[in-house]
Amino acid sequence: MEIINKGLALASIEAMAKVEVMDKYLDFYGKKIDSIEIRSIVNDIFGINLNRVSEEGEGKATRSYPDEIMDGVRQILSMEGTLSEQEAYIMSLPKVQVMDLYLQYYGEKIESSEIRRVIDQIFGINLNGISGLEAARISLYSKGQWISKTERDLFEVHTGTGDIDVWILPSKYLIENTGISTLPEELQNLLKNLGYWYNSDKGTFYYSTNYNETVPDVFKGQTMGAISNIVNLITANNPDL
Structure with a gap:
């Protein structure tokens, strides 16, 4: 939390909800942020290690991610084959890799609320509710x-x-x-x-x-x-x- 504390030096972190801390820090950061940095921030603020969740096969148990996630990953990978073959391959990927690929597809600077929505869709972790x-x-x-x-x-x-x-x-x-x-x-x-x-x-x-x-x-x-x-x-x- 040291970097986040410095970034929010003027705010009373203890009095803020965790989603507010995340919002304010990303506003302070002020530029596009990559997946590795996002996972680090989630770990620092919420104490949730998304890398470990992915490595241990935890997280959302589902046959498929929402269409927007699947379509974004397909485009980045320029996938060929049938839809069922594509879906099977995407669902075999570690969740952190799906997150990396989708955020690469997303492209532009992503808002804090959008980051939380994507994490919920891929990992099944509702940061708003947890906060x-x-x-x-x-x-x-x-x-x-x-x-x-x-x-x-x-x-x-x-x-x-x-x-x-x-x-x-x-x-x-x-x-x-x-x-x-x-x-x-x-x-x-x-x-x-x-x-x-x-x-x-x-x-x-x-x-x-x-x-x-x-x-x-x-x-x-x-x-x-x-x-x-x-x-x-x-x-x-x-x-x-």
Whole structure:
């Protein structure tokens, strides 16, 4: 973060959301930025190592990227063969290489919001959503690493390889300060309505997709919304928590 701190010396970084830090730093940078620099900035600000995500085969599990990603990569590679052959080749590439190729196709200076959108489309990592988790007091373990975690978080969301499954746990902080050792009944009911079920191996509520593909962003949002409702209820009843 040293370079970013220098670049934002006039701003109070601690008071800013992570997406704001990213926006302001890229505004300060003021020129086209390459993929390697983008991944370094994401690691510095969000603590997410996109290179490691790619190397370990983590990230979005999908049969194909969105059309704009596929078309951009095809053009840069001047691909021949059938569409299915082209798609199979692109999907065999490491995610960082797909990112490099697509940003090469993108060409002009790319805005911070566009960078985040491309990262979500390729890696399945929603930096906008992650930026809001600290205030939501929800920890997230995904892509083989802690994506967001603070000492006073009340719940933990864990996802498996490729984000094809997810399970929810009370945090150590919540257990130690309230005696709650299982998910509150209100949260259990909300999760059941979303399609979660009790998994005895995990000892908590669990959801898995049917086709070994990443859980959709809409479902992730519904899950976080359900947990946030219970966080608000708990903190309203326990103002010192």
